[in-house]
Amino acid sequence: MNSCLVESRQTTIHQDLATLVRKHAATTYLRPIAEFSIAAFRCFQEMFAASGKKRLVIDSGCGTGDSTAFLAKIFPEAFVCGFDRSLHRTAKHRYQSETRNYAVLQAELEDMWRLLATPGYTDIIDFHALYYPNPYPKPRHILRRWHGHPLFAPMLNLAATTELRTNWRVYAEEFSESAQMLGYKTVFEELPYNIEPRTAFERKYLASGHLLYRVEITKHERH
Numbered sequence: 001m002n003s004c005l006v007e008s009r010q011t012t013i014h015q016d017l018a019t020l021v022r023k024h025a026a027t028t029y030l031r032p033i034a035e036f037s038i039a040a041f042r043c044f045q046e047m048f049a050a051s052g053k054k055r056l057v058i059d060s061g062c063g064t065g066d067s068t069a070f071l072a073k074i075f076p077e078a079f080v081c082g083f084d085r086s087l088h089r090t091a092k093h094r095y096q097s098e099t100r101n102y103a104v105l106q107a108e109l110e111d112m113w114r115l116l117a118t119p120g121y122t123d124i125i126d127f128h129a130l131y132y133p134n135p136y137p138k139p140r141h142i143l144r145r146w147h148g149h150p151l152f153a154p155m156l157n158l159a160a161t162t163e164l165r166t167n168w169r170v171y172a173e174e175f176s177e178s179a180q181m182l183g184y185k186t187v188f189e190e191l192p193y194n195i196e197p198r199t200a201f202e203r204k205y206l207a208s209g210h211l212l213y214r215v216e217i218t219k220h221e222r223h
């Protein structure tokens with residue numbers, strides 16, 4: 001079945017983006033971390049320790065975990081952890097017996113990101129995947145897009161490289177522009193149509209002929 005293109009009244013970068021990104025970068029996000037997130041974090045810590053790996057890759061909003069398993073293959077030296085709040089999606093994951101350097105956990109990203117935001121982790125997270133986040137295309141919902149979230153700046157600081165993928169060009173443009181406002185250099189490109197799909201949504205979008213975009217942000221290239 002063909003999936004629909006993102007429809008929005010918003011066809012260019014949101015007019016409030018710059019104000020929002022700068023305001024959020026100067027504030028601290030104070031929402032208390034939920035008990036269940038602390039439990040999920042302990043589970044992650046135990047699995048990471050048991051893996052014997054010294055490097056980390058995280059897959060935020062991993063859905064059914066296809067991308068987590070994919071990343072575990074291309075980062076064999078790392079422990080790869082996918083986080084998604086939807087148990088309905090994470091429970092669908094079928095672990096691949098040949099790659100066991102990964103886990104797919106139910107967790108709230110806003111809590112995991114803050115729990116990971118210590119040098120003990122930020123120094124060893126090589127890659128952060130943010131694949132096909134919900135676009136929230138209504139202009140008034142910009143605060144729900146990750147670059148409109150108060151945790152955008154600390155989130156970009158988690159990994160050496162952060163990669164966003166989306167099928168909504170405006171989302172990619174806003175994400176890239178927001179990172180640039182915080183001093184990062186960014187790579188913005190269209191994905192080739194013949195790539196091997198990394199996620200369930202990517203597979204669906206490719207099959208429907210959507211254009212897909214990626215934004216790559218590298219921490220050491222901050223100017």
Ligand SMILES: C[S@@+](CC[C@H](N)C(=O)[O-])C[C@H]1O[C@@H](n2cnc3c(N)ncnc32)[C@H](O)[C@@H]1O
Nearest residue numbers: 061062063084085086108109131132199200201
């Ligand atoms: C559009 S789906 C994409 C899933 C997957 N990355 C893919 O491409 O197939 C977005 C995912 O982000 C998850 N998500 C959104 N907000 C989240 C949050 N605050 N904490 C954890 N997961 C979240 C949703 O549960 C959903 O599975």
